[in-house]
Amino acid sequence: MGSLRESVIRTKSLEFALLECGPKRGPLALCLHGFPDSARTFRYLLPRLGEAGWRAVAPWMRGYAPTAIPADGRYQAAVLARDVIELVDALGASDAVVIGHDWGALAAHGAAILAPERVRRLVTLAVPHRGAGLALTTSYAQQKRSWYMFFFQTPLADAVVAADDFAFVERLWRDWSPGYEPRADDLDGVKRALRAPGGLAAALGYYRATFDPRLQDPALAADQMRALGAEVPVRTLYLHGARDGCMGLESLDGIESAYTGGLETRIVEDAGHFLHLERRDVVETAILDFLGRPPG
Numbered sequence: 551m552g553s554l555r556e557s558v559i560r561t562k563s564l565e566f567a568l569l570e571c572g573p574k575r576g577p578l579a580l581c582l583h584g585f586p587d588s589a590r591t592f593r594y595l596l597p598r599l600g601e602a603g604w605r606a607v608a609p610w611m612r613g614y615a616p617t618a619i620p621a622d623g624r625y626q627a628a629v630l631a632r633d634v635i636e637l638v639d640a641l642g643a644s645d646a647v648v649i650g651h652d653w654g655a656l657a658a659h660g661a662a663i664l665a666p667e668r669v670r671r672l673v674t675l676a677v678p679h680r681g682a683g684l685a686l687t688t689s690y691a692q693q694k695r696s697w698y699m700f701f702f703q704t705p706l707a708d709a710v711v712a713a714d715d716f717a718f719v720e721r722l723w724r725d726w727s728p729g730y731e732p733r734a735d736d737l738d739g740v741k742r743a744l745r746a747p748g749g750l751a752a753a754l755g756y757y758r759a760t761f762d763p764r765l766q767d768p769a770l771a772a773d774q775m776r777a778l779g780a781e782v783p784v785r786t787l788y789l790h791g792a793r794d795g796c797m798g799l800e801s802l803d804g805i806e807s808a809y810t811g812g813l814e815t816r817i818v819e820d821a822g823h824f825l826h827l828e829r830r831d832v833v834e835t836a837i838l839d840f841l842g843r844p845p846g
Contacts, residue, residue: 554596558616561636566609567616569593572600577670577844578643579604580634584652584676585753586719587824588614590739591651595826598834603844604647609637611653613752614743625755626766628773631660638668647841649673651826652796653756660777662784666811670845672786673837676794676823678801679782680808685801692798698722702757712750716741726796727822736827781810787840788813789833791821814840 650658
């Protein structure tokens with residue numbers, strides 16, 4: 551399947567640690583993880599992409615060790631989207647196919663909106679554009695599923711999440727992917743990132759920046775609104791686990807209007823939130839079929 555390589559790259563804003571597979575000069579496929587997770591969540595997909603001819607790269611997202619913690623402590627949606635664009639630049643590519651799961655999906659959607667010429671095609675998993683926010687405001691079932699987002703706003707969250715070697719993280723994985731027993735490789739990767747100095751505060755910072763305007767850069771207000779609310783003009787494949795315990799299927803209602811570049815939606819049966827690990831063959835085949843043969 552090809553071996554994974556570890557490297558480090560500096561963008562305009564931050565130093566990122568990377569996992570890579572495939573030809574070093576091939577067309578770029580950028581894979582973005584979410585919470586509570588790490589770049590190692592793509593350890594199976596990267597070799598499949600590499601074998602197909604893509605230069606497959608998965609960064610640890612900002613604040614997730616060994617990627618650096620940003621000095622300004624910014625984790626808002628517009629910053630995550632800019633990270634994607636800057637990574638494409640730093641990796642020497644004119645554009646990339648972008649694959650994002652959970653927070654990575656939010657970053658991928660934002661990048662496709664802010665710089666559609668840099669995103670050749672888009673694949674997102676588990677968090678649909680605009681659908682997540684709408685479900686959170688209209689669905690009581692989703693509000694119950696999203697209790698942790700509000701809990702993370704409290705100072706108590708830092709101690710609770712870290713207690714007993716991040717047992718909270720293990721419980722989230724099991725709640726969000728019912729019936730899936732996370733492997734040591736799943737949990738070790740994210741725990742290493744969260745154990746690093748400032749790592750947990752950084753991961754929780756994504757959620758805190760969502761609800762606290764004081765944690766958002768006023769200079770990015772226009773980009774923030776676009777990244778979260780504008781239509782996605784890039785052709786997109788969206789994948790969602792039928793048993794997702796984090797984002798319910800009601801979050802998909804009416805999402806077609808949010809994707810003006812074209813949308814293919816696939817519900818993956820017998821899978822939850824971490825569907826790319828639970829139903830690897832189904833998800834990887836769907837992604838490779840959608841991306842097609844690499845250009846050049």
